[in-house]
Amino acid sequence: MAQDFGNFINGEWVEAVSGDTFESRNPADRNEVIGAFARSGAADVNRAVEAAAGAYPEWMATPVPERADYLLRAGLILEQRRDELAEIMTREMGKTLKESRADLQEGIDFAFYMAGEGRRFFGDTIPAELPNKIYMTLRHPVGVVGLITPWNFPIAIPLWKIAPAVVSGCTSVFKPAEDTPLCAALLVDIFREVGLPPGVLNLVNGYGADAGAALVDHPGIKAVSFTGSLEVGRMINEKCASTMKRCSLELGSKNALIVMPDAELDLAVEASAWGAFATSGQRCTATSRLIVHDDIRGPFTDRLLDRVSKMKVGNGLDPDVELAPVINEQQKDRVLEYIAVGQKEGATLMTGGEELTGDEHANGYFIAPTVFDDMTPDMRIATEEVFGPVTGIMRVDSVDEAIAAANGVDYGLSCAIYTHDITNVFKAAQQLEFGIIYANAPTIGAEIQVPFGGMKNTGNGHREAGPQALDEFTEWKTIGIDYSGKLQRAQMR
Ligand code: NAD
Secondary structure: OOOOEOEEEOOEEEOOOOOOEEEEEEOOEEEEEEEEEEOOOHHHHHHHHHHHHHHHHHHHHOOHHHHHHHHHHHHHHHHHOHHHHHHHHHHHHOOOHHHHHHHHHHHHHHHHHHHHHOOOOOOOEEEOOOOOEEEEEEEEEOOEEEEEOOOOOOOHHHHHHHHHHHHHOOEEEEEOOOOOHHHHHHHHHHHHHOOOOOOOEEEOOOOHHHHHHHHHHOOOOOEEEEEOOHHHHHHHHHHHHHHOOEEEEEOOOOEEEEEOOOOOHHHHHHHHHHHHHHHHHOOOOOEEEEEEEHHHHHHHHHHHHHHHHOOOEOOOOOOOOOEOOOOOHHHHHHHHHHHHHHHHHOOEEEEOOOEEOOHHHOOOOEEOOEEEEOOOOOOHHHHOOOOOOEEEEEEEOOHHHHHHHHHOOOEEOEEEEEOOOHHHHHHHHHHOOOOEEEEOOOOOOOOOOOOEOOEEOOEOOOOEOOHHHHHHOEEEEEEEEEOOOOOOOOOOO
16 A cells, blocks of 8 residues: 655646655564655755745635635545545554554644634724724734644644644645555645635745754745654744744643542543553653552552553454554653653562563564553653553542642643542632643543644644644734824823
8 A cells, every 4th residue: 555755836746856765564463564655865955945935925815714725625624534534543653553543533634623713813903092083903914934743743733833833824835644645645635626726825844953953044934833752842832932023832741640539549540540541652742650649649640550451462453452552662662661660660570571472563663551650740651741551559548639749740741630529620620730621531532623732842822723733823913993083192191
């Protein structure tokens, strides 16, 4: 099934200027080559930015509903091809077929949602302090934007950026993760199919240090929208600061699920297993800390271990598999290293902890679902993002202690509390330092119509999804209209 793609620049598929390519392989079976893709550098980024700059004047002048219609049409094609593309996603990125379908569904939902925003795109009308004068606010596109994405949601996350950029009137250069270039190419090709004008959306595939860095450095880029690791995000933030570029960052996290004594235990266990091990823990909202009240820690731990023991680990194309491979060898080594660190730090390994290498796992990157007990707040496995199928249980004695423990990290994306006590729910809502807080729902599973983003090192204050997604790609303009026929001076009373 190998499919090769170049870059998509100014409405055409073209090879990298250097002619170089790189391969994408199936993480469940590294013998399977998914395709060869343009290995781009600064010269390719230059071409793409030029194309985007050339398309910008006409695109920003195109009526917003007309811009939005392309999203509706792209969403309809994605919907028709959902199952076919989901299978490709599972082969390229590894996650289970059900999860790949959900990734596509999230992208489809968001494309439709943003298509609707094209008929809204509201500003405000605001009364003036002077007679016969009125104010209104209008959104203005930021210009040519750079979109840099990770591999864990290879369709949904790119669409979280492409869709609002398209509606807002920005033109884009999209640099997807090097682990999922086929998903990116197929997505962009759908925009070609629906006739999005040349140059409005350009794709450069390749590695972060070459294509990604060149995009961030390019003077023609007015804003960078980045989702990925804290390490790379920090670097991008510094570069953008010195060149006065706008920059929005969606970075890592260390999410927590709190279980209080009055929680419905089976529900909390199911949510913990799903939150920790879906996508093999490779979600920015993954439940990597279980903060459990001591009164129910015994039964909670027993039930969780029982649930985890029933998880089948294997190729995501197998419908019985719950835990698919991690993305690549480097990530596998990193996760195994964290497991060793956890043991060295004194956490108790309750289950998992090893790479699976039997016949059906021989050619992929499989790690057994891993649960630690006796995790304490100072441990590295309790504070650093592992991004793999690893979670740890911490014990607490009160809701206040639970909230303090949850807040005791440098990240703040998603936190859940399982309790039926309304006081606990509101305390959590008010005191948790997380961008997304759930009561009796898992830390993962964000919906597209609500703002998504985190506090502390998870980001820099921007939100994706929801109507707030437009703020990333537009500037607010304040328009004052005076129809009094005379010079009126504000504040001169
Ligand atoms: P990563 O930071 O390694 O890579 C992300 C993207 O940045 C890739 O496209 C990569 O090629 C590019 N890149 C790498 N070096 C670059 C450089 N020097 N300049 C410009 N671009 C560069 O992250 P990853 O491994 O792809 O993804 C995992 C991380 O993403 C995790 O930390 C996870 O929490 C985070 N993530 C966050 C969210 C969120 O919304 N908060 C969502 C998904 C993933």
